[in-house]
Amino acid sequence: MSPDQIGFTLLYLGIFLLLGKWLRIRVKWLQNLFLPSSIIGGFLALLLGPQVLGKLLGLFVNSDSFWIQGILPGGVIEVWETLPGLMISVVFATLFIGSTIPSIPKIWRLAGPQISFGWAIGWGQYVVGVLLALLVITPFFGLPPMAGALIEISFEGGHGTAAGLAGTFEKLGFPEAYDLSIGLATVGLLSGLVIGIILINWAVRRNKTEIIKNVEGFSKLKKQGIMEFENREPAAKMTVRPESIEPLSFHFAIVGLAVLAGYLLLQFLIWIESVTWGAITDSAFMTYIPLFPLAMIGGIIVQLVFSKVDQSEIVDRHMINRIQGFALDILIVSAIGTISLDVIGSYIIPFLLLAITGIAWNVFGVLVLAPRIIPSYWFERAIGDFGQSTGVTATGLLLMRVVDPDNESPALESFGYKQLMYEPFLGGGLVTALSVPLIFEFGPIPFLIFSAIMCVLGLLLGLLYFGKKSV
Incomplete structure (x- = not known):
């Protein structure tokens, strides 16, 4: 071509x-x-x-x-078909560039309840998914137990994570997982929006919300996805002079540097394995790791360096957001446009079982667990986590904006801080990227036990510590 x-x-x-x-x-x-x-x-x-x-x-x-x-x-x-795997590295490389990374005590104080809640929901998706695979999907439909990880990969990780793992699925002999996970990510995003709005209406009518008393406040332009005239602001700041370098080009180069740092880190890990435990056990586990979680770490490294040397503050977070949004739009169009309907049709029953199980667990989390874990403004804060754990972070932000349009609750701030401790692991982080290789290498039972322990730890911390506080 x-x-x-x-x-x-x-x-x-x-x-x-x-x-x-x-x-x-x-x-x-x-x-x-x-x-x-x-x-x-x-x-x-x-x-x-x-x-x-x-x-x-x-x-x-x-x-x-x-x-x-x-x-x-x-x-x-x-x-x-090649674009999603490329764009996801850009999306994850931009997560922390241009952001001020606060201290861990501050994150824990403000976002602790949501970290506990999100931790329990994320690991719980692995628990219900692997159990479903072991009890139903593998014995009756012949899919490998790795299918149990697709709920968290697709719902928490979204289209980008699913696309980023395409090469891993191929290497592990489970190429069908790509189309199944992209399909699940689409179902998750749609259900996150639809069920999220239904839950908001339910919460308003049952007096579970503390900020709004109706959901009719969105203007016609906002529903059309057009910024109201009075709210229009520059998309980004001109932090460098265009005659020296175009600001967009400069920020794109920074993102590229973060992806390159992630790539070099991945190659370093592969080399370390090849000369240590890999040489002894004849394993190549690190080769299964996709690039995008390492690109996220590369972004953190780049941000830490620039926070020390960038005295003029020439890295603009808004410009980074625009690059991230562009990459995500390209990723989603190309991923959905290339889904194999034949694969989903061949595994329609396992596909539906995974989707229904994931949705049911997330709804259970909002209605049953959240009021007992999050001590104040529980619905305003939990609905954001529901949107993220079913669709994408943008879904969570949208649903929070519906129930708290003027940011009167601590929901938005604590949600943002939660991402700093949550995203490196779940929701497309290292655990999400490693889950399928771990199940392949060590079997589903050890991974199920470990996931259950992590889920219970999140629940105990939330129920017995944060749930007893009033913040």
């Missing part, structure tokens, strides 16, 4: 993002669900590509016809 053809396939991404935005503006039920344009565009690409439109047109044209691919030429899908 020529560079021109590759560039042309990238233009298709922009077209589907614009179509997704246009539909968000025009279709009211899409507005009420607050669906991101990238999700809508991804589904359009899936429907108009070879798996839906192409198969329908294939009933009427020859197998070598252009229309067998739908409206997407074959090369488009080939390029798109």
